[in-house]
Amino acid sequence: MTLTHRQPLGLDDVVVVDCDVHVDDPPQALAPYVDMPWRRSLELLGRAPQRYLDIPGYAPTLNIDPPVPDRSVSTRSVHTARQMREELDELSVDLGVLFPDNLLRIAVFPQADYAAALGRAYNAWLADVWVQRERGLYGAVLAVPQDPRDAAAQIRRYGADDGFVGVYLPVAGLRPLWGERCYDPIFEAAEEMGLPVMLHSVGLIHPNFPFNLDHMTSRLVRHPIQHEFALMANLFTMIGSGVPVRYPDLDIVFTEGGVSWVPFVMWRLDKEFAENPTGAPLLERPPSSYVKQMYFCTQPVEEPERPRDLAAMIDLFDGRAQVLFASDWPHHDFDHPRKVLHMPFDADLKRKIMGENALRLLKLPAPVPV
Amino acid sequence: MPRIRVGTEDSIQPGAPALVRHGGVEVGVFQVDGEFRAYLNRCPHQQGPVCTGPTTGTLAAARATGWKLAWVLDGRVLLCPWHTMEFDLLTGQRIRGRGERLRAYPVEVSGGEVFVTIGRPQVEPSQGRQCVG
Numbered sequence: 001m002t003l004t005h006r007q008p009l010g011l012d013d014v015v016v017v018d019c020d021v022h023v024d025d026p027p028q029a030l031a032p033y034v035d036m037p038w039r040r041s042l043e044l045l046g047r048a049p050q051r052y053l054d055i056p057g058y059a060p061t062l063n064i065d066p067p068v069p070d071r072s073v074s075t076r077s078v079h080t081a082r083q084m085r086e087e088l089d090e091l092s093v094d095l096g097v098l099f100p101d102n103l104l105r106i107a108v109f110p111q112a113d114y115a116a117a118l119g120r121a122y123n124a125w126l127a128d129v130w131v132q133r134e135r136g137l138y139g140a141v142l143a144v145p146q147d148p149r150d151a152a153a154q155i156r157r158y159g160a161d162d163g164f165v166g167v168y169l170p171v172a173g174l175r176p177l178w179g180e181r182c183y184d185p186i187f188e189a190a191e192e193m194g195l196p197v198m199l200h201s202v203g204l205i206h207p208n209f210p211f212n213l214d215h216m217t218s219r220l221v222r223h224p225i226q227h228e229f230a231l232m233a234n235l236f237t238m239i240g241s242g243v244p245v246r247y248p249d250l251d252i253v254f255t256e257g258g259v260s261w262v263p264f265v266m267w268r269l270d271k272e273f274a275e276n277p278t279g280a281p282l283l284e285r286p287p288s289s290y291v292k293q294m295y296f297c298t299q300p301v302e303e304p305e306r307p308r309d310l311a312a313m314i315d316l317f318d319g320r321a322q323v324l325f326a327s328d329w330p331h332h333d334f335d336h337p338r339k340v341l342h343m344p345f346d347a348d349l350k351r352k353i354m355g356e357n358a359l360r361l362l363k364l365p366a367p368v369p370v
Numbered sequence: 371m372p373r374i375r376v377g378t379e380d381s382i383q384p385g386a387p388a389l390v391r392h393g394g395v396e397v398g399v400f401q402v403d404g405e406f407r408a409y410l411n412r413c414p415h416q417q418g419p420v421c422t423g424p425t426t427g428t429l430a431a432a433r434a435t436g437w438k439l440a441w442v443l444d445g446r447v448l449l450c451p452w453h454t455m456e457f458d459l460l461t462g463q464r465i466r467g468r469g470e471r472l473r474a475y476p477v478e479v480s481g482g483e484v485f486v487t488i489g490r491p492q493v494e495p496s497q498g499r500q501c502v503g
């Protein structure tokens with residue numbers, strides 16, 4: 001037997017599809033795309049002094065932490081398609097799926113007409129100035145939970161455009177959670193258009209579970225609840241109401257939660273289902289078999305003391321075809337693609353995670369080298 | 371190994387490191403507590419430009435103070451601009467980390483001028499007290 005020496009894979013050797021990058025979406029940018037009276041509202045908000053991801057009436061949250069000296073360094077934003085392309089080139093990312101910054105909090109607005117108008121404006125603006133305005137920039141249609149019918153119409157409208165490859169489901173502050181039947185029009189439209197739904201949360205303190213975190217003392221303890229707990233809670237409700245059974249061709253993606261919670265969710269739900277199958281009567285098989293069909297983005301990638309444990313973790317949910325690279329650029333907790341590429345995965349798994357899984361899921365051709 | 375002149379002692383002030391480049395290697399030269407240290411401008415976490423981050427302190431709490439928060443190591447903590455990991459500028463070690471450390475290079479002061487030797491990095495970090503908490 002001859003042993004051949006193989007060079008480790010570098011970023012130039014793999015296609016990198018980044019399933020989560022963020023565009024700066026200030027109110028003044030969306031104002032021209034929105035109907036009255038909200039256009040005037042956004043113009044007003046645009047003239048007021050703005051703080052990073054903290055705009056009352058547009059990106060509201062409860063800011064209860066005192067600033068710790070020098071810890072506000074990571075407030076990067078990407079303002080144009082050109083800037084995004086240049087920065088993704090710097091990161092060796094070939095293709096990126098765009099998500100908003102401020103409108104990550106769109107689910108909190110009780111005024112459904114306002115939320116729907118913002119959603120329509122965001123999608124129109126994204127199509128106009130971001131999607132495919134530079135090489136490899138793809139959109140996710142924002143589905144406003146407050147008005148599922150309007151969201152479904154948006155999915156059908158923009159889903160016909162090759163530049164939109166998914167549907168963004170806001171998670172932060174959402175009530176009820178995504179498994180509720182009121183959202184069926186959104187799932188129907190996404191399945192019909194062949195677009196995966198992509199759940200994405202964000203830091204938020206809000207009365208709605210699990211964002212009722214005002215008593216918690218630091219961002220460190222709140223942040224995993226705002227992301228992983230919130231994703232889990234939504235996954236539970238989607239399993240409970242049989243979303244994967246009722247929409248068998250719908251792909252479901254969880255972003256910004258890493259992957260290590262997936263085995264827990266599978267085993268916990270299977271245990272529960274064994275005892276209480278009538279609690280999820282639509283399921284035809286144990287819950288884990290549906291969870292294994294879902295997709296999970298790497299960021300914030302786990303950094304265990306023994307990195308090989310991450311590979312073992314992915315095996316636990318048969319995740320070789322289900323894990324997708326995401327950087328979350330330009331946010332404070334972004335992952336550089338080399339961090340994931342250098343994990344002790346075999347070369348085939350590296351290729352799949354870094355890009356091949358996403359190309360298949362998003363039905364995109366491999367990018368032509370430039 | 372190349373010995374690079376960084377500048378005069380006075381030109382490298384606390385919180386205002388000098389960045390020097392030699393053969394594709396970028397090194398930050400810091401003054402802290404009147405001493406000089408030089409570190410590779412690449413974070414051990416995800417290779418961010420660690421030497422371009424702010425020099426600051428950190429929060430700690432100890433049994434001796436009844437677990438009250440205290441601001442410690444002021445002027446001695448380098449914060450990576452990418453994910454805000456904290457490094458002790460005197461030792462190069464990540465504060466409360468898993469043993470990660472910045473790669474250090476020898477610095478010397480001679481005739482009021484600061485020199486850094488960029489070549490093989492020092493294996494051992496520079497000496498310094500670790501006193502968080």
Ligand code: FES
Pocket residue numbers: 413414415416417418419420450451452453454455
């Ligand atoms: S790269 Fe420095 S903290 Fe992550």
